[in-house]
Amino acid sequence: MSFRALIYLTVAMGVAASTAQAQRLDLAWPTPNTAFRDGRSIETFIQPTESGEVTSGLFGCVRTSGSQFHEGLDLYPVARNRQGEATDKIFAALSGVVRHISTKPGDSSYGRYIVLEHPDVTPAIYTLYAHLSVVESGLKVGDRVATGQTIATMGRSAGGYTIPKERAHLHFEFGLRMTDNFSSWYSFRKFGSPNVHALWNGMNLTGFDPLDFFTRFREREVNNFQEYLARQPAAVTFRIAAGREPDFIRRYPGLLTKPIPSSGLAGWEVKLNPTGLPYAWTPLTAADVTGMAPNAVRITQVDTERVRMHRCKQLVTARGTGHVPARDLTTLLQLVFGLR
Numbered sequence: 001m002s003f004r005a006l007i008y009l010t011v012a013m014g015v016a017a018s019t020a021q022a023q024r025l026d027l028a029w030p031t032p033n034t035a036f037r038d039g040r041s042i043e044t045f046i047q048p049t050e051s052g053e054v055t056s057g058l059f060g061c062v063r064t065s066g067s068q069f070h071e072g073l074d075l076y077p078v079a080r081n082r083q084g085e086a087t088d089k090i091f092a093a094l095s096g097v098v099r100h101i102s103t104k105p106g107d108s109s110y111g112r113y114i115v116l117e118h119p120d121v122t123p124a125i126y127t128l129y130a131h132l133s134v135v136e137s138g139l140k141v142g143d144r145v146a147t148g149q150t151i152a153t154m155g156r157s158a159g160g161y162t163i164p165k166e167r168a169h170l171h172f173e174f175g176l177r178m179t180d181n182f183s184s185w186y187s188f189r190k191f192g193s194p195n196v197h198a199l200w201n202g203m204n205l206t207g208f209d210p211l212d213f214f215t216r217f218r219e220r221e222v223n224n225f226q227e228y229l230a231r232q233p234a235a236v237t238f239r240i241a242a243g244r245e246p247d248f249i250r251r252y253p254g255l256l257t258k259p260i261p262s263s264g265l266a267g268w269e270v271k272l273n274p275t276g277l278p279y280a281w282t283p284l285t286a287a288d289v290t291g292m293a294p295n296a297v298r299i300t301q302v303d304t305e306r307v308r309m310h311r312c313k314q315l316v317t318a319r320g321t322g323h324v325p326a327r328d329l330t331t332l333l334q335l336v337f338g339l340r
């Protein structure tokens with residue numbers, strides 16, 4: 001048995017074990033507000049933008065009439081000091097490791113932010129906590145944190161714009177990291193400013209819907225992220241004739257739908273959910289990519305209704321009788337497969 005096949009088997013046995021025990025995550029809501037846990041409506045915990053529409057604080061194509069993506073959940077405070085500033089403590093949603101602490105608000109539109117990675121869960125997702133006022137004293141990169149541990153205080157820090165006092169909130173994300181080679185992509189795109197966030201730059205992070213996950217978890221429809229991601233709807237499926245293993249799939253082997261063939265990997269079939277998360281990976285053999293040039297990409301399935309409903313994510317464009325990658329899928333191919 002090849003090394004990769006052995007890893008897959010280990011993962012598969014892990015899945016079988018988790019199914020048997022329903023491996024239910026130890027998960028915490030990231031703020032002290034109990035409204036969600038108590039089953040109350042989103043108005044009791046979601047902070048809208050200045051539009052005042054509560055949906056503008058949700059995940060997805062929720063802003064500027066659906067043309068602007070919001071990659072997390074905005075949660076408002078339940079405590080304020082005499083100056084009217086938010087004082088809610090921020091809690092680690094899961095046990096994990098501190099990977100990034102950005103203390104200079106001007107360095108990111110996230111303002112002051114923390115990224116945790118969660119190696120104990122499958123896939124080993126990240127969580128991100130943004131617009132913080134204060135990072136918990138002594139917290140540093142590399143520290144282990146427990147579920148529910150205080151890591152910061154809510155605030156309204158931001159780079160490039162101002163969040164007024166009355167709209168202080170936590171921006172919270174769940175997601176996957178695209179590449180270990182982010183610096184190469186960042187140089188290639190010539191942004192004109194240095195990347196001070198290493199691998200934890202928001203452009204290297206792809207979120208999925210925290211409220212949808214928390215809701216399904218609360219309702220016991222899913223017990224963990226693997227069960228949740230396996231049930232994502234496919235908006236776009238593509239094939240790529242690239243016979244290498246991106247670090248993405250080495251990092252998240254739980255997203256493999258079957259073992260990597262020991263006879264030779266010739267490409268991948270990857271499913272994207274409607275907001276562009278590459279959540280299901282099927283390794284392909286040479287026979288599967290016959291006629292495709294090296295690194296060629298072929299769109300093999302498009303759910304046009306789902307793509308239309310999430311039009312702020314530009315995954316594919318119709319061309320001739322089929323589709324070709326659009327802006328956001330092109331970026332994903334650059335990041336994950338190193339295409340240039």
Ligand SMILES: [Zn+2]
Pocket residue numbers: 070072073074170171172
């Ligand atoms: Zn936000």
